[in-house]
Amino acid sequence: MSHIETSYLDFGRLEALSRGDSFLHRLDPRTKVLTTVFFVLAVISFDAYTVSALLPFLLYPAVLSGWGGLPVGYLLKRVSLVMPFALMVGLFNPLLDRDPGATLGPLELSGGWLSFASILLRVFLASSAAFILIALTGMPDIALALERMKVPRIFVVQILFVYRYIFVLTEEAVRMMRAYTLRSVHGRRPGLGIYAQIVGHLLLRTLDRARRIYLAMVSRGFDGEVHTLRTFHLGLRDVIFLVGWVSVFSLFRYQNIPAWIERMAG
Amino acid sequence: MSHHIVEVRDLGYTYPDGTTALNAVNFRITHGEAVAIVGSNGAGKSTLLLHLIGHLTPQTGMVQIGDYRMAPQTARLIRRTVGMLFQDPDDQLFMPTVGDDVAFGPLNMGLPKEDVEARVENALTTVGALHLKDRAPYRLSGGEKRRAAIASVLASSPDILVLDEPTSSLDPRSRRRLIQLLAEFHHTRIIATHDLDMAFDLCPRTIILHGGEIAADGPTGDIFQDEALLMASGLEKPLSMQGCPSCRHPRR
Ligand SMILES: Nc1ncnc2c1ncn2[C@@H]1O[C@H](COP(=O)(O)OP(=O)(O)O)[C@@H](O)[C@H]1O
Ligand SMILES: [Mg+2]
Numbered sequence: 001m002s003h004i005e006t007s008y009l010d011f012g013r014l015e016a017l018s019r020g021d022s023f024l025h026r027l028d029p030r031t032k033v034l035t036t037v038f039f040v041l042a043v044i045s046f047d048a049y050t051v052s053a054l055l056p057f058l059l060y061p062a063v064l065s066g067w068g069g070l071p072v073g074y075l076l077k078r079v080s081l082v083m084p085f086a087l088m089v090g091l092f093n094p095l096l097d098r099d100p101g102a103t104l105g106p107l108e109l110s111g112g113w114l115s116f117a118s119i120l121l122r123v124f125l126a127s128s129a130a131f132i133l134i135a136l137t138g139m140p141d142i143a144l145a146l147e148r149m150k151v152p153r154i155f156v157v158q159i160l161f162v163y164r165y166i167f168v169l170t171e172e173a174v175r176m177m178r179a180y181t182l183r184s185v186h187g188r189r190p191g192l193g194i195y196a197q198i199v200g201h202l203l204l205r206t207l208d209r210a211r212r213i214y215l216a217m218v219s220r221g222f223d224g225e226v227h228t229l230r231t232f233h234l235g236l237r238d239v240i241f242l243v244g245w246v247s248v249f250s251l252f253r254y255q256n257i258p259a260w261i262e263r264m265a266g
Numbered sequence: 267m268s269h270h271i272v273e274v275r276d277l278g279y280t281y282p283d284g285t286t287a288l289n290a291v292n293f294r295i296t297h298g299e300a301v302a303i304v305g306s307n308g309a310g311k312s313t314l315l316l317h318l319i320g321h322l323t324p325q326t327g328m329v330q331i332g333d334y335r336m337a338p339q340t341a342r343l344i345r346r347t348v349g350m351l352f353q354d355p356d357d358q359l360f361m362p363t364v365g366d367d368v369a370f371g372p373l374n375m376g377l378p379k380e381d382v383e384a385r386v387e388n389a390l391t392t393v394g395a396l397h398l399k400d401r402a403p404y405r406l407s408g409g410e411k412r413r414a415a416i417a418s419v420l421a422s423s424p425d426i427l428v429l430d431e432p433t434s435s436l437d438p439r440s441r442r443r444l445i446q447l448l449a450e451f452h453h454t455r456i457i458a459t460h461d462l463d464m465a466f467d468l469c470p471r472t473i474i475l476h477g478g479e480i481a482a483d484g485p486t487g488d489i490f491q492d493e494a495l496l497m498a499s500g501l502e503k504p505l506s507m508q509g510c511p512s513c514r515h516p517r518r
Contacts, residue, residue: 140362167404212357221374
């Protein structure tokens with residue numbers, strides 16, 4: 001259980017980082033959420049074969065982790081855990097798409113390899129931006145920022161609760177797994193039927209817990225709205241931060257900087 | 267102060283699956299009393315407590331808290347005077363940080379932010395957990411969770427505290443600290459437990475539930491001396507009353 005928590009999710013470390021005190025930490029959460037959204041939109045809006053024009057966007061995660069004093073090695077490790085999914089999605093492209101896409105010196109790259117590289121790069125950019133957002137803001141403030149930005153309350157409450165209970169649930173799942181394996185003969189791997197049982201059981205337990213949590217909320221006067229003491233205020237530096245980055249993103253989006261440099265050099 | 271009296275008359279409750287959890291339960295608890303509701307697993311303790319916070323509506327009989335008779339229309343009002351500590355603190359600490367959680371009740375009451383902040387500080391200080399304010403609940407130890415949960419109940423300043431097995435899953439030291447804390451409160455306290463030693467330390471009065479019925483109601487000292495009664499209710503005499511095992515002299 002601790003293994004899952006430490007090796008995979010490790011939100012704990014992210015959360016500890018989010019209590020830091022750089023000027024990025026002190027920005028209004030809404031500013032950071034919006035900037036991240038613009039960043040991701042810019043990155044995913046390129047066509048499927050774009051690679052070089054995406055490279056300048058690396059500036060954003062690099063600068064933010066520097067300003068925010070975030071441990072780059074740790075962030076890269078988080079991001080590298082997401083990359084296998086990108087690999088899975090992208091791996092078919094080189095097989096399916098063999099049209100010539102670009103030439104790299106004497107090497108000719110097929111369109112498939114280009115789009116594969118493009119997917120990897122985009123997932124890398126988007127997930128590092130997301131992890132940086134969490135490390136600079138903290139999940140609760142992100143959720144509350146979303147609420148202020150008129151994201152439907154039900155989603156916000158869901159984010160908060162998933163974040164709060166994911167550990168309790170994984171722990172329950174792992175405990176149950178362990179109990180089943182201990183009872184199985186000579187540590188044989190449990191069969192598919194057992195997994196179905198565990199999942200069924202877990203679902204019931206989760207429903208039960210949801211009911212108890214709701215009860216606890218109602219008994220403290222819950223009326224459908226989650227109030228909090230956290231106050232947000234937008235200041236001048238929020239405006240500067242947002243406008244500054246959005247201009248940079250637009251520049252990167254509409255001007256292919258690496259191509260410029262190549263032209264100037266060549 | 268009639269408004270802090272808890273009165274239960276002829277209360278009966280059967281779950282939809284046919285389990286009769288409570289049958290003809292009667293008692294009256296007055297202002298400032300500390301009462302232990304003891305009974306083995308499945309005796310009906312939790313079911314009884316859920317009636318006191320208006321989560322379950324009596325099928326027979328009635329529950330009266332202060333001036334209000336429990337009914338769906340009065341439940342909201344009554345919950346302002348009754349604070350419930352649930353058995354699993356993970357169910358109770360549902361907000362992202364301890365501070366957010368303690369603020370939850372007062373904010374729902376519509377208090378201004380400064381008042382809420384003061385209450386949060388107060389409640390956390392009372393349970394000795396002010397340093398946990400910005401921590402996330404899932405990182406806390408069992409004892410810390412329990413104290414944070416108590417703070418979140420106290421912050422709504424209830425007159426009546428209802429606690430469901432507060433010492434379950436606590437290590438001995440956290441358990442002792444919790445008992446000391448609860449002993450300092452002046453609220454009316456209704457504590458469901460099978461920790462008879464805690465009941466003995468905290469509650470002058472004990473009600474024994476067995477199979478959904480009241481098996482005994484009286485001074486804790488007398489009840490815990492009655493070994494036949496305890497045995498019949500599936501309970502064991504508290505350790506502190508069992509006498510010294512080496513010299514056979516009773517300790518109390
Ligand atoms: N939601 C439920 N549905 C059906 N039966 C229940 C439910 N909750 C409790 N019971 C049954 O009611 C009886 C009393 O349970 P409970 O009040 O939880 O006892 P205690 O808290 O003393 O252990 C038990 O027999 C239990 O199995
Ligand atoms: Mg119970």
